[in-house]
Every structure is written in C-alpha cells, then in structure tokens.
Amino acid sequence: MTDMSEREFVLTLSCPDSRGIVAAVANLLAAHSGNIDESQQCGDHYTGRFFMRVQFSVDDAGVSEDALRGAFAGLAAEFSMDWNLWRRDVRPRVLVMVSRFGHCLNHLLYRQRSGLLGIDIAGVVSNHRDLEFLADSYGLPFHHLPVTSQNKPAQEARLLELVEDAEVDLVVLARYMQVLSEDLCQKMSGRVINIHHSFLPSFKGARPYHQAHARGVKLIGATAHYVTADLDEGPIIEQEVARVDHAATPEQLTAMGQDLESVALARAVGWHAEHRILINGEKTVVFR
Structure with missing residues (x-):
C-alpha cells in the first residue's frame, strides 16, 4: 500500500503576472488527480511578478512524480515560470x-x-x-x-x-x-x-x-x-x-x-x- 505522505507535494512558482495562472495550475492538478490542500498567491504590482505556493496530494498511485514534473514543465514554458516541485515527506x-x-x-x-x-x-x-x-x-x-x-x-x-x-x-x-x-x-x-x-x-x-x-x-x-x-x-x-x-x-x-x-x-x-x-x-x- 502506498504511503500517502509520499503522495503529498508542494509547488512553488513565480512568473510575469497575467490572467489565468491560478486556473491553469488548478486545472492541471485536477487532470492529474491532485487535491489542493492549501493555496496562497500574490502579485507584486511594482515588479509585475506573480508568486504562488500550492500544497496538494495525489490519490492516484498511477500518477508518478515524473509525470507531474513533465506536466508542470509544459505549463511553466507557457507562462515563463520559475518553479519547483517538492515532496513533503523529504526533509531538508x-x-x-x-x-x-x-x-x-x-x-x-x-x-x-x-x-x-x-x-x-x-x-x-x-x-x-x-x-x-x-x-x-x-x-x-x-x-x-x-x-x-x-x-x-x-x-x-x-x-x-x-x-x-x-x-x-x-x-x-x-x-x-x-x-x-x-x-x-x-x-x-x-x-x-x-x-x-x-x-x-x-x-x-x-x-x-x-x-x-x-x-x-x-x-x-x-x-x-x-x-x-x-x-x-x-x-x-x-x-x-x-x-x-x-x-x-x-x-x-x-x-x-x-x-x-x-x-x-x-x-x-x-x-x-x-x-x-x-x-x-x-x-x-x-x-x-
């Protein structure tokens, strides 16, 4: 049985601010059996940058971490994102x-x-x-x-x-x-x-x-x-x-x-x- 702690992630990103970023992230997670547990975001009007942190879990064992990374890489290219995906069970x-x-x-x-x-x-x-x-x-x-x-x-x-x-x-x-x-x-x-x-x-x-x-x-x-x-x-x-x-x-x-x-x-x-x-x-x- 898969330990759910191994299926919990944190996504952080920053990019030029534009419409549709939050929706795009949420839709991508939904398409990969992701459930958002916590989401925070803000835009800096002075720099024009957008920042976001999403904590989520994936309940489908068939969705691998590599698959998530591949999907986010495509989204990042679309929005010019700097991003990271972290597993929550891995302690720094x-x-x-x-x-x-x-x-x-x-x-x-x-x-x-x-x-x-x-x-x-x-x-x-x-x-x-x-x-x-x-x-x-x-x-x-x-x-x-x-x-x-x-x-x-x-x-x-x-x-x-x-x-x-x-x-x-x-x-x-x-x-x-x-x-x-x-x-x-x-x-x-x-x-x-x-x-x-x-x-x-x-x-x-x-x-x-x-x-x-x-x-x-x-x-x-x-x-x-x-x-x-x-x-x-x-x-x-x-x-x-x-x-x-x-x-x-x-x-x-x-x-x-x-x-x-x-x-x-x-x-x-x-x-x-x-x-x-x-x-x-x-x-x-x-x-x-």
Missing part, C-alpha cells in the same frame, strides 16, 4: 554554522529534536571549539574549521565539500561571526540563512546591544535574512522586536536580544523547510 538537510554564542544553535537543536522543526541537521561547523560539547550531546558531527585571512579560501572549499558530501540543502549561520566570501555567497545563493543581531538596518558590528543602550533605544530586534555578497543586506525573511526602556541594562538587552534572535532564526528556517519563501529581487514573499 541543514548544516549549522556557529562561533561562540550557542543560543541560536541550542534553540534549533531543541526544536528539531522535539519535532517542531521539519529539518534534518547534518552537522555543526564552527571556527571555535566552544560548542563542540553541544553538538556531541545531540550526536551530531562537529567540524572545526578555524578561519584566518591566510586559510579562508581553503576552509570555504572544505565547507563546500561538507555541503556536497552530506547532501546539504541549507546552511544556517546561527551567530557565525565570519563573513562569507563573494564566491561562496554566489555558489550558495538562496541556500544560506543568517541571523543578524539587530533590527536591520540598525547598529552593526561588535556589541550591538551596548551600542543600542548607549543611544537609549526603545526597541531592539533581530533579523533573519538570506546571505548575499552585500554584507547583512540580503533579502529579509523574518524580524522580531521587543520594547525596552531606560531601566534595561546592556546585559538585560543582550539576554532579550538572544531570545529574539533564536525565535526569528527558527521561524525563517522552518518557513524555508516548508518551501514558504520565494525570493522577489532584494526582498522575499513569505506564505505563512
């Missing part, structure tokens, strides 16, 4: 990179172990050994790749080897305090998510919460975004903020900020894993 494999702050890594590991995050973590990479114990406690491979100006190209090449060998779909920078090269950003475009310790645009660089405290801010935040060659300017996926006042110390701001970072990053990773994010130029469409 994730490589987490971290330096010395463990709150985001710990949150991701806990949520994944608890069944609250639909990913498989393939391992942890760090330029320090401080959090090796945490990876060990979850039985995960830990890869120590210290980075200097002299060995950075070699270490990035090693990182790409790890991505290929472990069949990694997504790299998550969980407070990894190294800047990725432009070459690596291009090779991993749309496959690296970073958490920034500010509500961008805001205080950049070291000790951001101390900078915020010195300026008497009333909001602090965190921003999860895709990584590009433009430092901390990639398409934003999720942001979290908290209201603060003059009584908060830098240490209290730091603790609050770490909570915001953990939550924003976990949401972004979860939405990516569920194929709910479509990149729209320098921003994103997120079908929550």
Whole structure:
C-alpha cells in the first residue's frame, strides 16, 4: 500500500503576472488527480511578478512524480515560470554554522529534536571549539574549521565539500561571526540563512546591544535574512522586536536580544523547510 505522505507535494512558482495562472495550475492538478490542500498567491504590482505556493496530494498511485514534473514543465514554458516541485515527506538537510554564542544553535537543536522543526541537521561547523560539547550531546558531527585571512579560501572549499558530501540543502549561520566570501555567497545563493543581531538596518558590528543602550533605544530586534555578497543586506525573511526602556541594562538587552534572535532564526528556517519563501529581487514573499 502506498504511503500517502509520499503522495503529498508542494509547488512553488513565480512568473510575469497575467490572467489565468491560478486556473491553469488548478486545472492541471485536477487532470492529474491532485487535491489542493492549501493555496496562497500574490502579485507584486511594482515588479509585475506573480508568486504562488500550492500544497496538494495525489490519490492516484498511477500518477508518478515524473509525470507531474513533465506536466508542470509544459505549463511553466507557457507562462515563463520559475518553479519547483517538492515532496513533503523529504526533509531538508541543514548544516549549522556557529562561533561562540550557542543560543541560536541550542534553540534549533531543541526544536528539531522535539519535532517542531521539519529539518534534518547534518552537522555543526564552527571556527571555535566552544560548542563542540553541544553538538556531541545531540550526536551530531562537529567540524572545526578555524578561519584566518591566510586559510579562508581553503576552509570555504572544505565547507563546500561538507555541503556536497552530506547532501546539504541549507546552511544556517546561527551567530557565525565570519563573513562569507563573494564566491561562496554566489555558489550558495538562496541556500544560506543568517541571523543578524539587530533590527536591520540598525547598529552593526561588535556589541550591538551596548551600542543600542548607549543611544537609549526603545526597541531592539533581530533579523533573519538570506546571505548575499552585500554584507547583512540580503533579502529579509523574518524580524522580531521587543520594547525596552531606560531601566534595561546592556546585559538585560543582550539576554532579550538572544531570545529574539533564536525565535526569528527558527521561524525563517522552518518557513524555508516548508518551501514558504520565494525570493522577489532584494526582498522575499513569505506564505505563512
């Protein structure tokens, strides 16, 4: 008997906006015994692009995944679509990179172990050994790749080897305090998510919460975004903020900020894993 989870799919697409796209997708699915469980779409009037995510199941075992892909390929050509078809029972494999702050890594590991995050973590990479114990406690491979100006190209090449060998779909920078090269950003475009310790645009660089405290801010935040060659300017996926006042110390701001970072990053990773994010130029469409 066929496991129905193997017959559940997610279709994501973007294309020039025009009449009939939703109807064409629905008719194609109906013709292939598809039942739509969830559908979201939007048009961007500024770019003229249309975005759509459809979650559906196929109850006819005679309709193969290859047949669906072939049918969608024909439809994509008609509407000039960029599209992907994903099986819902296949969980993305994730490589987490971290330096010395463990709150985001710990949150991701806990949520994944608890069944609250639909990913498989393939391992942890760090330029320090401080959090090796945490990876060990979850039985995960830990890869120590210290980075200097002299060995950075070699270490990035090693990182790409790890991505290929472990069949990694997504790299998550969980407070990894190294800047990725432009070459690596291009090779991993749309496959690296970073958490920034500010509500961008805001205080950049070291000790951001101390900078915020010195300026008497009333909001602090965190921003999860895709990584590009433009430092901390990639398409934003999720942001979290908290209201603060003059009584908060830098240490209290730091603790609050770490909570915001953990939550924003976990949401972004979860939405990516569920194929709910479509990149729209320098921003994103997120079908929550």
